[in-house]
Amino acid sequence: MTELHLWLRHEARTTERRTPIVPDDARRLVGNGVELTVEESPQRVFPIEEYEAAGCRVAPAGSWVTAPPDAVVLGLKELPADPAELTHRHIFFGHAYKGQPGAADLLGRFTAGGGTLFDLEYLVDDTGRRLAAFGFWAGYLGAALAVLQHRGRLRAPLTPTTKEELDETLKPAADDAEFTGLVIGALGRSGRGARVAFAAAGVDPTCWDLAETRDLDRRALLEHDVMVNAVLATTPVPPFLRDQDLDTPDRRLRTLCDVTCDVGSPLNVLPVYDDTTDWDAPVRRLRDAPPLDLIAIDNLPSLLPLESSADFSAALYPQLLDFGVAGPWGRCLDRFRQACRAHGLDKGEFHDH
Numbered sequence: 528m529t530e531l532h533l534w535l536r537h538e539a540r541t542t543e544r545r546t547p548i549v550p551d552d553a554r555r556l557v558g559n560g561v562e563l564t565v566e567e568s569p570q571r572v573f574p575i576e577e578y579e580a581a582g583c584r585v586a587p588a589g590s591w592v593t594a595p596p597d598a599v600v601l602g603l604k605e606l607p608a609d610p611a612e613l614t615h616r617h618i619f620f621g622h623a624y625k626g627q628p629g630a631a632d633l634l635g636r637f638t639a640g641g642g643t644l645f646d647l648e649y650l651v652d653d654t655g656r657r658l659a660a661f662g663f664w665a666g667y668l669g670a671a672l673a674v675l676q677h678r679g680r681l682r683a684p685l686t687p688t689t690k691e692e693l694d695e696t697l698k699p700a701a702d703d704a705e706f707t708g709l710v711i712g713a714l715g716r717s718g719r720g721a722r723v724a725f726a727a728a729g730v731d732p733t734c735w736d737l738a739e740t741r742d743l744d745r746r747a748l749l750e751h752d753v754m755v756n757a758v759l760a761t762t763p764v765p766p767f768l769r770d771q772d773l774d775t776p777d778r779r780l781r782t783l784c785d786v787t788c789d790v791g792s793p794l795n796v797l798p799v800y801d802d803t804t805d806w807d808a809p810v811r812r813l814r815d816a817p818p819l820d821l822i823a824i825d826n827l828p829s830l831l832p833l834e835s836s837a838d839f840s841a842a843l844y845p846q847l848l849d850f851g852v853a854g855p856w857g858r859c860l861d862r863f864r865q866a867c868r869a870h871g872l873d874k875g876e877f878h879d880h
Contacts, residue, residue, distance in 0.1 A: 531561045531850055534598040534615075535578075537568035537588035539607045542806050544572045544687050544832035545661075547603055547618075547647075548847075549840040554581035559848055564598070566590060572687070572832035591615070599850065603647075604826060606633075612640030621646045624866045625792040631870045637863075638872040645859040650846060657716075658855055659842035662757075664828035664835040666720030669786035670710070670755045671697055672822050674728040676810055677753050677782040678703055685806040687830050697728040706752035707779075708732035711740060711767060717757035717786050740764070745772055753782045760787075760794040767796045773814050783813070784822040806830075 533556070535548055548556070548563075550573050556563055565578040566588050579585055591600045592610055602619040613636045621644050623630035637644055650658050671693055675681040680696065708725050712718045713734035725732045733751060740758070743765065748754065749772060756767065772778070788803055789795040803823045804811050813819045828835035850856055867873050 531847070532595065532598045533561055533563050533847065534586075534591050534594045534600045535563065535565045535583075536591045536600055536602045537566040538570070538602060538604055540604050540826070541570060542829060543604050543826060544570055544829045545603055545826075545836045545839070546571050546573060546832075547601055547659075547836075547839060547843055549573060549836050550577035550581045552840045552844040553578055553583055555844060556847060557582035561847070564594070572836060610640075611636060613637045613642035614640040616643045616645065618645045618647060620648055622648075624649070624862065625789065625794050627789075628791045630866075631872070634863075634867050634870055634872050638867055643860065644863045645856060646862065647843075649859050649862045650855050651858060652855065658846055659839055660716055661828040661835050661839055662716030662759075663720040663723075664831055664838070665786050666710075666715075666717030666722075666755070666757045667724045668693075668720075668827040668830050669717070669757070669784040669822065669824075670708070670721035670724035670732075671728075672809060672824075672827075673753050673755055673782050673784040674708075674724065674730070676820055676822060677706060681809065683807060683809055685809055685824075685830060687832050690831055690834055693831070694727045697724065699729040706730070707750075709735065709748065709751040709754045710757060711735045711748075711754065712757035712759070712787075715757060715759065717759070721755045721757055721786070740767070743767060748772075749775055749778045749780050752779060753784075754780055755784045755786060756797055757786045758796055760789065760796055763793055764796060766798050768799050770799055773799055773819055776817075778817055778819070781818060782820050782822075786827065788823050788825040790823065 553563055564584040564586050566586050567575050568588055575585055594600065594615060599616045599618060604620060621633060623633045647659060652658055672681060674697055708730045710718050710721045710732050713722060714736040722732060785797050790801065790803055800813060800821055800823060803825050805824060809822055809824060811821045813821050846855060852860055
């Protein structure tokens, strides 16, 4: 491995408690010759002192903008609006390759500054399987919140917790009415997580995947009380729910959780809402008669920051040791360049550093 300087940035979003690298893995990276600078962050689940003890350098929050040119800036969620030109190599979830709102602006910042985005969603092996993902925890939390909402026990604002504490709240009470659950995308990471949460709640959900959605039975879908969408679409497919489906008089569906949150994208399989929900207001009423409540939070795993960070970091660590322009990282680089060309932003200014 060539000499690598990673710069772990503070997350601008105030509800983002996760980190892509936990202190134990930071220590292993440093031990393998990686220079690791970690920004101070008031909300990160691990205190800065643990990174310092692991041999990392400490920098102020937001100082990545003046990091050495060869530093690779590592994060999870969106960048702040400034600077307008991005000169570094960045690793994070960019959400810019599926036609999402703001995609062209983000990619334009990279091409303007000559920087590069290595999007973690597209860090995949030879078969296209993601090498580091939060999917299990996103699905688990999506189903957990849907269950609590359906039982009238979801309280806002949401606050981070542990799996043990959340499992305890999911246990059915003696006066809880039985209900039916549906997980779409049940065989993927998120789907498996959703099934675990339903099991903790004492519910055996209906499980659909490719075979069941290829010729979707919307009436059967609407006959479930609670639905969790855990499908990660890569090509356009007919929507699972349409506005006219929500207006069906005998609709049984009352609680809908969209784990995927592809709102605004042409790949969105639930085009029945136009904005996500958040920790302060996790639920939005889509229909009053009969009622239908939506949960669509795009950083669900941050509600279990310790567990989700540890799992993600364990998967990302070996990939960082092999960071470069070949293999999975090369595929990330190719995907970035393709996205820039699709937006007419290829000016021949890409740098491999």
